[in-house]
Amino acid sequence: MPDVYSSLILPDVRLMVAEEDRHGLSEFCRVLHPAVVADILEELSPREVWTVLDHADLRLRVEIFEYIGLRRQTELVEQLDKRRLSELLEEMSADDRVDLLSRMPHDRVEDLLPLIAQAERNDIRRLLSYDQDSAGSIMTTEYASLPANITVAEALNQLRQQAPDSETIYYIYILNNNRRLEGSISLRELILARPESILSDIMQRDVIRMRVDEDRIDVAQELARYNFIAMPIVDNEDRLVGIVTHDDALDVVQEEATRDAYRQSAVEPLRDDYEDTPLLTILWKRGIWLLLLSIVALMTAGVADFYRKATEEGGARAADAPAGLTSALIFLFIPLVMASGGNAGSQSATLFIRMFALQPMDTAVPGTGFWVDRRIVMRELCIAALLGSILGLMDFLFVWLWFQKGTDRAAVVGLTVFLIVVLGTTAGTLLPILFRRLKMDPAIMSNPLIAAMVDVLGVVIFYEVAMLVL
Numbered sequence: 001m002p003d004v005y006s007s008l009i010l011p012d013v014r015l016m017v018a019e020e021d022r023h024g025l026s027e028f029c030r031v032l033h034p035a036v037v038a039d040i041l042e043e044l045s046p047r048e049v050w051t052v053l054d055h056a057d058l059r060l061r062v063e064i065f066e067y068i069g070l071r072r073q074t075e076l077v078e079q080l081d082k083r084r085l086s087e088l089l090e091e092m093s094a095d096d097r098v099d100l101l102s103r104m105p106h107d108r109v110e111d112l113l114p115l116i117a118q119a120e121r122n123d124i125r126r127l128l129s130y131d132q133d134s135a136g137s138i139m140t141t142e143y144a145s146l147p148a149n150i151t152v153a154e155a156l157n158q159l160r161q162q163a164p165d166s167e168t169i170y171y172i173y174i175l176n177n178n179r180r181l182e183g184s185i186s187l188r189e190l191i192l193a194r195p196e197s198i199l200s201d202i203m204q205r206d207v208i209r210m211r212v213d214e215d216r217i218d219v220a221q222e223l224a225r226y227n228f229i230a231m232p233i234v235d236n237e238d239r240l241v242g243i244v245t246h247d248d249a250l251d252v253v254q255e256e257a258t259r260d261a262y263r264q265s266a267v268e269p270l271r272d273d274y275e276d277t278p279l280l281t282i283l284w285k286r287g288i289w290l291l292l293l294s295i296v297a298l299m300t301a302g303v304a305d306f307y308r309k310a311t312e313e314g315g316a317r318a319a320d321a322p323a324g325l326t327s328a329l330i331f332l333f334i335p336l337v338m339a340s341g342g343n344a345g346s347q348s349a350t351l352f353i354r355m356f357a358l359q360p361m362d363t364a365v366p367g368t369g370f371w372v373d374r375r376i377v378m379r380e381l382c383i384a385a386l387l388g389s390i391l392g393l394m395d396f397l398f399v400w401l402w403f404q405k406g407t408d409r410a411a412v413v414g415l416t417v418f419l420i421v422v423l424g425t426t427a428g429t430l431l432p433i434l435f436r437r438l439k440m441d442p443a444i445m446s447n448p449l450i451a452a453m454v455d456v457l458g459v460v461i462f463y464e465v466a467m468l469v470l
Contacts, residue, residue, distance in 0.1 A: 020051075053065065139242035384425030
């Protein structure tokens, strides 16, 4: 739908900008949804974008601006003087404002802060201080809160005053004088309650909350688990410092899924969309992994060359072990061995990475958590042994009957396939677990890297088994 709007409306918008049609540009900003307006503005130059936005009132201008991508926002604010930019920042929601400021040069941010109201300035400094992957980096400080000792009627009157400046008012958090979280109540419960009821009598006291320094993906997972619209975020003294809303949690889940998809394909995650990322950046993020995988592949070639010389020397000394026998067998069936091990490892890695992605990092519940992987690992190894046995037997029969290579050579291939499938599955299982225990993203153990490592070990196993049996 945005593409349809762009093709139909964009020429008219350009014409209105050229003719300085104030009424038309104002109606364009007011009538369409802000997200649609933002999509159309992506096609205009920065000067044209501000010509359009200047014909909307400040609140609507900010709403449209927040739908524009971060990289584009950074380009647009370069066109603004400090006064206009400070007005824009003051009106933006706290989390979107911090996202933009984190992309701007530090010197310019420091120049802007004195022009922003004291309350917003303190809020900006506090949010910028949180780690990028923590709950504090995605929370907003614009939430609705009330004391516990007022009536429902008084609460509704106070909410009317807080609503314009709150991200959401569906959940209202009950705080004491020290801003400690004592309870919560939903707007639905508040509306259905009797006007004379006291909040402390009807609020929920056991509030699910998360700390400001916890991982942001854990917050998103808890939001999904409880089907919350927002999650309260507290500091170490249980004081409410912000909330994470469902839309921000959805962004986090999408970013994490995208990051994992990149890493499982041996691409370092991109900060922006593909089309917005400079060519040299893409070249570096893809090339660094390809370089690493090429080095591993060279190790495979080195191992193969070492064993080739060993078999040639052995063949020269033993009449019953011709020099070319092992090498010819390797040449024919090494692709089969490498494919079997790499595919088995990639399957296990994908299963475990996905399982970990759905669990908080500190999960320790028996049967569901990461610290009790022994049972899960043993089950995976049993599966690997069964798969290896089936594939090894099948390959043994094919090499013996189809390729007619004899039972001894067929046994080499079958036994090697069995061992490499078990080894590949073990690598695909244990390496993500190791990275998880090191508090690192398990997706770093990408499928291409696991496959490359298994290739090296596959050559070693194939030669050793071949020299042992033949």
